[in-house]
């Protein structure tokens with residue numbers, strides 16, 4: 508399969524001034540992409556997906572979720588998944604850990620990075636993790652401490668940084684407040700998440716600027732769901748603002764079980780096509796991701812949500 512026409516090759520040679528030369532993609536498909544699937548995806552399929560993504564060259568893969576299996580049954584086999592994947596040297600494997608029970612499971616499963624996940628919206632916090640923002644931060648405190656003591660990387664994720672499915676608008680101050688608290692808990696990286704994909708490029712620039720006063724932008728990640736088709740534009744705006752870490756999901760899989768109507772994250776294949784076209788290095792093999800996207804779409808019987816993935820598969824056929 509070939510990625511290119513001559514115009515794309517020309518674009519690759521030119522770095523657009525002001526944009527980063529290298530970007531880290533956090534592949535969240537195995538977690539964010541699969542968590543809302545109604546039919547149980549087998550552990551074998553999850554393991555094969557993660558193995559394919561590891562071979563593709565991602566340095567960070569969100570592989571599991573150690574949350575209550577009553578709340579998110581699809582993620583109940585996280586320990587088995589982690590025990591069976593082929594770990595690639597140089598790749599960090601992450602999992603969601605909402606409380607100490609989750610952290611203990613993550614430690615037993617030898618995760619490299621744990622993710623405390625809160626929200627900038629009270630209503631979403633209640634629906635997603637059954638507590639207020641303040642209560643969540645109190646719960647995260649021992650999780651963060653134990654993660655650091657165990658030498659793990661700690662990431663914080665802030666849902667509804669661009670809007671909430673239950674309360675609508677979310678104030679900048681609310682986002683900055685949670686970023687500040689997660690910074691104080693020792694987060695190495697913080698994700699500003701557009702859970703329902705309502706953000707637009709100007710809002711990304713504004714949020715990035717506001718947040719940069721309390722946390723270094725080079726450790727901020729953009730986590731954009733593509734519900735309104737804005738995610739690639741939002742990534743471009745993020746690049747212009749100085750963000751160089753983005754989350755995406757192979758084949759555009761996913762949605763949040765606690766955000767009605769939200770679609771998946773932006774498709775990794777589309778993001779790679781954009782970044783490589785801009786001459787930005789990712790270290791990820793687009794063709795290998797396209798093949799992984801084809802594999803998982805067939806395995807779960809869903810249309811492949813990656814535009815670039817579909818186009819490259821059609822070219823190769």
Ligand code: HMG
Nearest residue numbers: 573574575578579605608609635636637664666700702763
């Ligand atoms: P709760 O019911 O308030 O907690 O849930 P609890 O402490 O009362 O525990 C209830 C039961 O769950 C107990 O079991 C616990 O042992 C068990 P029981 O005694 O009834 O048999 N339990 C657990 N089991 C396994 N692992 C655990 C765990 N904790 C409790 N870690 C809780 C609170 C946070 C646990 C629950 O609300 C929950 O699991 N929520 C998960 C929600 C979730 O995973 N949402 C999707 C991921 S977030 C997302 O997608 C957004 C993101 O992508 C960014 C964006 O796009 O916005 C990150």
Ligand code: MG
Nearest residue numbers: 539700702763
């Ligand atoms: Mg998400």
